[in-house]
Amino acid sequence: MASAAARRKSRYDHPRGTYGNLAYAQPATRPLERGGSEVLRPQPKVRPRERALTRPKVRVREAGQISVFAVVGFLAVGVFAVLLMLSTVQLTMVSDEVVSLRNELSDLQSEEAKLMAQYELAFDPSTIEEKVTADGSMVKPAAGQIYTLDLSEADSVVHYDQESTGMGFLATVQGMIDSALSYFR
Numbered sequence: 001m002a003s004a005a006a007r008r009k010s011r012y013d014h015p016r017g018t019y020g021n022l023a024y025a026q027p028a029t030r031p032l033e034r035g036g037s038e039v040l041r042p043q044p045k046v047r048p049r050e051r052a053l054t055r056p057k058v059r060v061r062e063a064g065q066i067s068v069f070a071v072v073g074f075l076a077v078g079v080f081a082v083l084l085m086l087s088t089v090q091l092t093m094v095s096d097e098v099v100s101l102r103n104e105l106s107d108l109q110s111e112e113a114k115l116m117a118q119y120e121l122a123f124d125p126s127t128i129e130e131k132v133t134a135d136g137s138m139v140k141p142a143a144g145q146i147y148t149l150d151l152s153e154a155d156s157v158v159h160y161d162q163e164s165t166g167m168g169f170l171a172t173v174q175g176m177i178d179s180a181l182s183y184f185r
Contacts, residue, residue, distance in 0.1 A: 121127060132138040
């Protein structure tokens with residue numbers, strides 16, 4: 001800090017500094033000696049600075065303990081990274097499966113349309129009539145062959161020879177005992 005202040009001070013107080021209009025003037029020539037050669041002014045002898053070589057004192061930091069929270073945090077980040085990779089792989093597999101199922105769906109829909117067209121042609125009354133009457137084996141019924149049923153009466157159903165199916169456990173056991181006794185008689 002002190003050297004910066006000294007440099008600033010010496011910069012402005014330097015005797016050889018030229019300021020103002022003189023900065024652009026032609027450099028002055030040195031005065032000549034009687035013999036016509038330049039006068040050389042003695043320069044001060046500059047001694048090189050001697051630096052004392054000293055090793056900087058290095059303070060060794062003591063080894064700190066590993067924080068439990070840091071270890072748990074790194075483990076949690078690692079687990080989450082692995083889970084993210086696994087979920088990305090599963091997502092890719094599911095999306096590939098969706099694409100293949102969509103292709104299969106479009107194939108099945110086109111096949112369904114073809115089969116529905118064949119089904120409608122198979123049960124078209126005019127087509128059936130043409131096929132049956134073409135060989136002459138089937139003819140339209142005459143008026144005497146048509147019968148009408150009268151279904152206006154109430155319907156009833158009577159079951160004969162039906163055993164009761166609602167036998168309980170005791171009745172079933174008794175039936176087995178009776179059949180065993182009849183075997184030994």
